[in-house]
Amino acid sequence: MRARIAEAFGVAVHDAYAASEFTPLAFDCARGWLHVNSDWAILEPVGADYTPTPPGEPSYTVLLTNFANRLQPIIRYDLGDSVLAKAGPCGCGSPLPAIRVAGRRDDVLRLHAAGGTTVRVLPLAVASVIDSTPGLHRGQLVQTGPATLRLRLEPEPGADAGEVWRAASGKLAGYLAGLELGNVDVVRAEEPPEQGGLSGKFRQVIALAPD
Known part of the structure; x- marks a missing residue:
């Protein structure tokens, strides 16, 4: 290139x-x-x-x-x-x-597709999908398994949390389906997005540590 x-x-x-x-x-x-x-x-x-x-x-x-x-x-x-x-x-x-x-070091998602292949999803791409949700202040995606994601959302003041969840999860599901990852489960988190560890840096995407 x-x-x-x-x-x-x-x-x-x-x-x-x-x-x-x-x-x-x-x-x-x-x-x-x-x-x-x-x-x-x-x-x-x-x-x-x-x-x-x-x-x-x-x-x-x-x-x-x-x-x-x-x-x-x-x-x-x-x-x-x-x-x-x-x-x-x-x-x-x-x-x-x-x-x-x-x-x-650890932000790239490695998700298992239904056919058994592993698909790498770049954090900037998937975070951009979530960020485009109307009424969302910030979101955070946490990988909890090979084909499971936990979506933490913080709506804007006055926004309907249920509507924000439906919009964000729908956008995310559509994006994943386009990558042949329609089998991936997206779970609604009860907790809000969390800051990072010692650095305090906010991470929009948190992947599983590689084996």
Whole structure:
């Protein structure tokens, strides 16, 4: 895909790594690594217990400290991404720390279809379906089994909770059916959406941990 884009537009195509909390986190080099903008940010690859992950090993998550934001300090903020730090200097000559990004650690849903296959559902896609529900302030989808989902909803003030549930669950069921996942059960949760753990980051989609 990268080669096709470069050929079609006649330009070089580059990769970048960014987050809402700090946009220009890292940019690629000729050797295929991403170099961290360490003059303005610190990225710390860590394990599930938040101890440092050695270079050359994929991290459980990564912590961000943003030096550029003077209005809202962001210190060791859990981004939820798995990264691998390069051991030693990069062959491109850049002195900046080099990483590779594996992506989100646990937000991709892996749902079992009726035929026995496993379908991967990206969190942004399914969250967008739920967010389009009229009268919904925010929603959260929790995977509780290979083919079961629990939908937590927080309606807008004055909105009818039953109507919001019917609309949201109907949209979600239609989306899943289009992915040949009509067998997946969507259960209405009694509890509202919950904030994340230590980071406090709100996760719209919470998947089962991979085996």
